[in-house]
Amino acid sequence: MNKVKFFLFTIIFCSLISSCSTSLDDYQEVDNPFDIKSYFIGRVVAWGMLQDYANKVTRRFCVEIEGTWQGNDGVLAEKFYFNDGEIIYRNWQLSKKMNGSYEGKAEDVIGIAVGNHQGFAFQFQYELSLAVEDETYQVSMDDWMYQLDEFRVMNKTSMRKFGVKVAEVTIFFDKQSQVKKCANSDNI
Structure with missing residues (x-):
C-alpha cells in the first residue's frame, strides 16, 4: 500500500510542478516587442533584492x-x-543571432547563456559560479524580464541547485530615473 501512495504522490507532485511551468509561448506578440539590444543601450539604473528559499x-x-x-x-x-x-x-x-535569440558570456558564467524573447518577455538561462563566503557553488539561473513600458523592466530570476530553488532575485530597471548613480547607500 505504501508503494501505491508513493506512486500517487509522485504523479500528483510532478503534475503540479509541470503545470506551474512558464514558457515564452505564453506571451503573445505585441506591436513593439521587448528586445534587450534596444533597451540596454546607454545607462540603466536598477534596484533589486535577493530572497532565500524561504522568501x-x-x-x-x-x-x-x-x-x-x-x-x-x-x-x-x-x-x-x-x-x-x-x-x-x-x-x-x-x-544577437540571426533568429533573434541571444548568446552571452560573463566572468562568472559557466558556458554560454542563452536568451530568447516573445512579446514583452525575455528569458535568459545560464549556469553561474556563485561565491558565498569561502565556498563557490554552481547554480542554474532562469532570468525572466518583462518590459512594462519603454523605460521600465521587471526581472524575476530563479536560482536552482540540483533542480531545487535556493533563491530568487527581483530587479526593477529604470532608464528614465532621476538617480544616475548607485554609489550613495541611500539608494539601496
Whole structure:
C-alpha cells in the first residue's frame, strides 16, 4: 500500500510542478516587442533584492549598467552595490543571432547563456559560479524580464541547485530615473 501512495504522490507532485511551468509561448506578440539590444543601450539604473528559499530578503542592491553595441555584438558593464558594502562587477558579452535569440558570456558564467524573447518577455538561462563566503557553488539561473513600458523592466530570476530553488532575485530597471548613480547607500 505504501508503494501505491508513493506512486500517487509522485504523479500528483510532478503534475503540479509541470503545470506551474512558464514558457515564452505564453506571451503573445505585441506591436513593439521587448528586445534587450534596444533597451540596454546607454545607462540603466536598477534596484533589486535577493530572497532565500524561504522568501526572506537577505540582500538588497543597486546596479549601474552601461550598454554599448556594435552591430549585433554588445557589452553590458554592470556594477552592483550591495547594502552590506560589497561591490561586484560583471561584464556581459552578448551576441544577437540571426533568429533573434541571444548568446552571452560573463566572468562568472559557466558556458554560454542563452536568451530568447516573445512579446514583452525575455528569458535568459545560464549556469553561474556563485561565491558565498569561502565556498563557490554552481547554480542554474532562469532570468525572466518583462518590459512594462519603454523605460521600465521587471526581472524575476530563479536560482536552482540540483533542480531545487535556493533563491530568487527581483530587479526593477529604470532608464528614465532621476538617480544616475548607485554609489550613495541611500539608494539601496
